[in-house]
Amino acid sequence: MKKDLLSIDDLTSDEIYLILDTTEAMREIGQRPIKKVPTLRGKTIVNLFYEASTRTRTSFEIAEKRLSADTLNIAVATSSVLKGETLADTAMNIEAMAPDMIVLRHASSGAGHLLSRICRSRIINAGDGMHEHPTQALLDAFTIREHKKRIEGLKVTIVGDLLHSRVLRSNVKLLTKLGADVWVSGPPTLVPAGIERFGVRVSPAIDEAVAGADVIMMLRIQQERMQGAFIPSLREYFQTFGMTRARVARAKPDVIIMHPGPMNRGVEIASDVADGPYSVILEQVANGVSVRMAVLYLLAGGVDVD
Amino acid sequence: MDAVRIERSLARIAHEILERNRGLEALALVGIRTRGVPLARRLAHTIHEINQHEIPTGTLDITLYRDDLMRTAVGAQPVVRRTEIPFSIDDKRILLVDDVLYTGRTIRAALDALIEFGRPRAIQLIVLVDRGHRELPIKADYVGKNLPTSRSQSVQVHLTEIDGRDEVEILES
Numbered sequence: 001m002k003k004d005l006l007s008i009d010d011l012t013s014d015e016i017y018l019i020l021d022t023t024e025a026m027r028e029i030g031q032r033p034i035k036k037v038p039t040l041r042g043k044t045i046v047n048l049f050y051e052a053s054t055r056t057r058t059s060f061e062i063a064e065k066r067l068s069a070d071t072l073n074i075a076v077a078t079s080s081v082l083k084g085e086t087l088a089d090t091a092m093n094i095e096a097m098a099p100d101m102i103v104l105r106h107a108s109s110g111a112g113h114l115l116s117r118i119c120r121s122r123i124i125n126a127g128d129g130m131h132e133h134p135t136q137a138l139l140d141a142f143t144i145r146e147h148k149k150r151i152e153g154l155k156v157t158i159v160g161d162l163l164h165s166r167v168l169r170s171n172v173k174l175l176t177k178l179g180a181d182v183w184v185s186g187p188p189t190l191v192p193a194g195i196e197r198f199g200v201r202v203s204p205a206i207d208e209a210v211a212g213a214d215v216i217m218m219l220r221i222q223q224e225r226m227q228g229a230f231i232p233s234l235r236e237y238f239q240t241f242g243m244t245r246a247r248v249a250r251a252k253p254d255v256i257i258m259h260p261g262p263m264n265r266g267v268e269i270a271s272d273v274a275d276g277p278y279s280v281i282l283e284q285v286a287n288g289v290s291v292r293m294a295v296l297y298l299l300a301g302g303v304d305v306d
Numbered sequence: 307m308d309a310v311r312i313e314r315s316l317a318r319i320a321h322e323i324l325e326r327n328r329g330l331e332a333l334a335l336v337g338i339r340t341r342g343v344p345l346a347r348r349l350a351h352t353i354h355e356i357n358q359h360e361i362p363t364g365t366l367d368i369t370l371y372r373d374d375l376m377r378t379a380v381g382a383q384p385v386v387r388r389t390e391i392p393f394s395i396d397d398k399r400i401l402l403v404d405d406v407l408y409t410g411r412t413i414r415a416a417l418d419a420l421i422e423f424g425r426p427r428a429i430q431l432i433v434l435v436d437r438g439h440r441e442l443p444i445k446a447d448y449v450g451k452n453l454p455t456s457r458s459q460s461v462q463v464h465l466t467e468i469d470g471r472d473e474v475e476i477l478e479s
Contacts, residue, residue: 001382018385025367025386034422037370067370294386300376301383 001298004123006112007132007251008173016174022294023287030289040069040071040300047073048090049126050081052105055261055285056126056136060103063292068193068200069100084261087111088118095119101299104128109166130164130225136260137170139291141178142213143284147256152179157209157251160219160268163190164226167260168219172198184195185209186219186241189230208242217258218243218269225303234267243269248278256280307451307474309466316345319432320352322448325448327399334398335363338416339387342366343403344467345434345477349403360460364391365425366402371415396424410444428430435474437461453464 002010011019029037039167049057050280059189074094076082078171081090087106091114094102103124104112109129127133145151156175162168162184172195175182182200183210184191196202203209210216221237231237257269257278266269275279291294307315327333328454330353337346343365369375369386376383402416413431420429434450439457455461455476464473 022386025388028388028390029370032423038418039370039375043376170392297370297386300382302376302378302381 001297001301003007003139004112004125005026005118005134005295006125006128006178007297008134008137008170010134011174013177015138016178018136018146019138019291019294019298022298023138023290026066026136026293026297027290029293033219036066036068038066038068039297040067043069043091043101043300044097044123045071045101045103045296046070046094046099047071047103047126048094048105049074050076050087050111051127053105053126055288056105056133058293058297059285059288060124060126060135062289063296066119067296069292069296088114091119093113093286095121101296105220124295124299127166129166129171131166131200132170133166133260134170134172134174135288135292135295136167137174138295139284139288140167140171140217140258141174142287142291143258143280146254146283146287147254148214151175153181153185154214155181155212155252156215156217157183157185157213158219159189159206159209159243161221162186162219163192163230164222165219169198171217172200176200178245183209183213187231206247207250209219210247211250211299213255214256215250215256216243216251217260217264219260220262220264221267234264239268243273245270245273245276248273248276258284261285307435309472310451312472312474315434316348316361317352319448319450320349320356323349323353323432324356324378326447330359330361332397332399333401334362334393334395334402335361335403336391336395336416336420337363337365338402338404338412339365339367341463341465341468344402344465345432346401346403347467349401349432354417361401364393365418366391366419368371368412368415368419371419373411375378375414391423394424395426397427400426400429401432402429403432405434405465406461407431407436407444407446407449408461410440410442413444414442433436434463435461438450 084191100123101126103126111128112125176199176277185206260280335346337343342384367387367389378468432448433446436449437453437455460477
């Protein structure tokens with residue numbers, strides 16, 4: 001493993017499979033009466049979150065505590081950032097207190113890369129702007145593999161706000177690396193230019209994109225990142241791209257429906273689909289803790305010699 | 307040690323277990339990954355052949371409890387595999403099984419790991435080979451064979467389930 005996990009590009013397919021296999025072992029710890037192992041005793045991990053997050057921050061914190069690391073959370077609302085400190089200065093100040101790892105969530109793409117250059121601590125990207133969210137893609141891959149026993153050759157259809165989604169980028173990189181057949185669909189205003197160069201098939205017709213799919217992954221309409229009118233209205237968006245039972249019926253009979261959360265019910269996904277039998281959305285959340293334990297454990301070791 | 311001697315040692319250990327533990331209800335076998343696992347299964351099988359009693363058998367991975375993790379700046383972390391103990395260990399007599407007893411550090415880690423699952427009445431240690439050179443105050447209750455070795459040698463246990471053959475060999479390094 002490299003020093004940091006900033007992007008799926010940092011991982012070889014062997015390392016991805018190692019993380020998924022380690023996740024299996026980590027999940028068992030969460031089923032014990034005492035859900036804790038002493039592995040990261042004495043390691044200090046700082047969770048530095050510049051954006052609102054419930055799932056990811058809680059998930060990392062539970063993972064860190066299950067591995068016995070000392071953790072502390074810095075939320076921007078209560079930090080010196082409000083007094084005008086730059087990200088680099090905040091990072092250097094945290095670094096001066098010698099943590100072993102920093103988990104960073106930031107609204108700017110590439111924030112983790114900046115920290116990686118100035119910090120000796122290992123950096124885990126927990127979402128940087130519209131760039132990547134590698135641990136989300138890893139937990140998605142784990143969830144898919146658990147249901148389908150493989151990733152290679154599956155038709156995975158990703159629908160929604162592709163433009164603003166870091167989850168999309170990490171998932172596309174990971175799934176194509178492992179040989180899945182990835183389709184994306186969304187309104188043309190929300191499809192990033194040149195996305196086919198990642199090796200995905202783009203279809204503006206959702207019915208074609210979901211036909212015969214093994215996995216459907218819905219993405220949230222990220223209104224907070226939209227400056228301008230990308231879609232006519234939320235109601236029209238739901239009519240054209242929302243995941244309804246009728247659309248799910250076009251996929252394979254054993255399709256699984258995924259969503260990285262937070263969900264907008266009635267916008268990208270109908271409530272009866274979100275809560276329906278094909279939905280694995282809460283499993284994704286449960287698997288998130290185990291995947292993050294695996295990543296923390298594997299990153300805490302020595303760096304590769306090369 | 308060849309296949310026949312390994313089999314004889316395990317058969318003797320199975321009889322010793324029966325002799326020392328009256329009331330088999332409270333017994334459970336836990337094999338330490340990797341080669342303690344097939345050894346534990348073989349002992350369970352042998353005991354079943356002797357008196358038709360099924361002893362519950364589990365698998366323990368001690369990687370996350372090792373005392374040598376993260377001591378070097380270079381090299382990958384050891385691979386972690388699943389621990390599977392599908393029964394309560396509370397008030398059980400646990401028979402912990404490993405292939406080779408050397409420094410005792412693996413057993414120390416295994417004891418720490420096991421105790422997180424509950425409070426066994428007792429833990430007994432079974433090893434196929436005791437090669438000496440202990441670094442911790444740990445002693446096996448049942449030993450297949452004592453093999454005097456020097457620290458520069460290594461002891462390799464091969465088991466059919468994993469390696470395709472049964473053999474214990476001493477390698478010079």
